[in-house]
Amino acid sequence: MSETPEPHPKDFARPALREHFAAEGWPKYRADQWAAWVYARGVSSYDEMTDWPVELRAEVAERWPLDVLAVEDVQVSSDGTRKARLRTADGHGIEAVLIPEAERTTLCVSTQVGCPLACSFCATGAMGFTRNLRTSEIVDQVCHMKAVAAPEAPITNVVFMGMGEPLLNRAAVEEAVHLLIDQKSFGIAPRRVTVSTAGVVPQIEPLLEAVPVSLAVSLHASRDSVRDLLVPLNKKFNLDELLSTLRSCPQITKRRPVFFEYTLIDGVNDSVEDARELIARVRGLPCKVNLIPMNAHADSPHGPPSEAVMDHFMGELSRAGVTVTLRRNRGADIDAACGQLAARDAA
């Protein structure tokens, strides 16, 4: 692994950035202007910062080039989903996915190169783990994807659900969230930022205390015997422990429910018994369940259940009063759907 590179302005939320500007001998208000140009307006060059003297632009540009990641490729799915493959300065491939829908455009960002949690249905998990991404590498995904988004469909929502387990990189994720929700930076409403976890139990409440985000939990099974196989982290933090931690979080309320992601896998977790167990597990907890048909990919022998089985599973939950949606996969033709991100030619 390469040495830790020097900090970049995209590593810091604005208060810290102001201190870094001061340390370089530049007025603190220039940091606010920098954030406004780079995050709010999305400029791609210092030349566009027209309220800065030319000499200052040259000086700061030499110290801190704007780009942290290089964009290698952008693929566009038949449904409009766009997936970018980006490369870190030390040569690792990561992916970010933009999902335009009728009333919003959601950006899904990566937080690690690979992932150590090795969920059995996930292409990222099959890559193994290389390293955590820095805040600047998370934030630069947003900067680049702002340019990739169609002008009539700008980014409205950000989900930390790409490659990696965000709660194993919590400090970098929290700093990125501060920039996303800062009105003088990206200015995204906090309720439109969602951090996902496979269930890193000790980090859940600290995250929710630090940043006002929505939480998504990749549940994928309602019985420990099944979840142990799908999400090996379950052997460390089992369903009882995970659910009781969620129930004890004061930040999870009816206004900010927890989102449970449940990938439906043919013959594995899609039975009526699985549905009933799931109902019992989430009863009384402010939550929404998102059912996701599994995406077939080269690294897994599994696939999605039939439409009839999925409808039946959803019906069980719905009749029990659980708020549930069946999410159709987006971007599956370009390997951009959930569990498919693998940056296959990554270094």
Ligand code: SF4
């Ligand atoms: S599903 Fe998420 S936590 Fe599990 S291996 Fe894939 S990226 Fe990691």
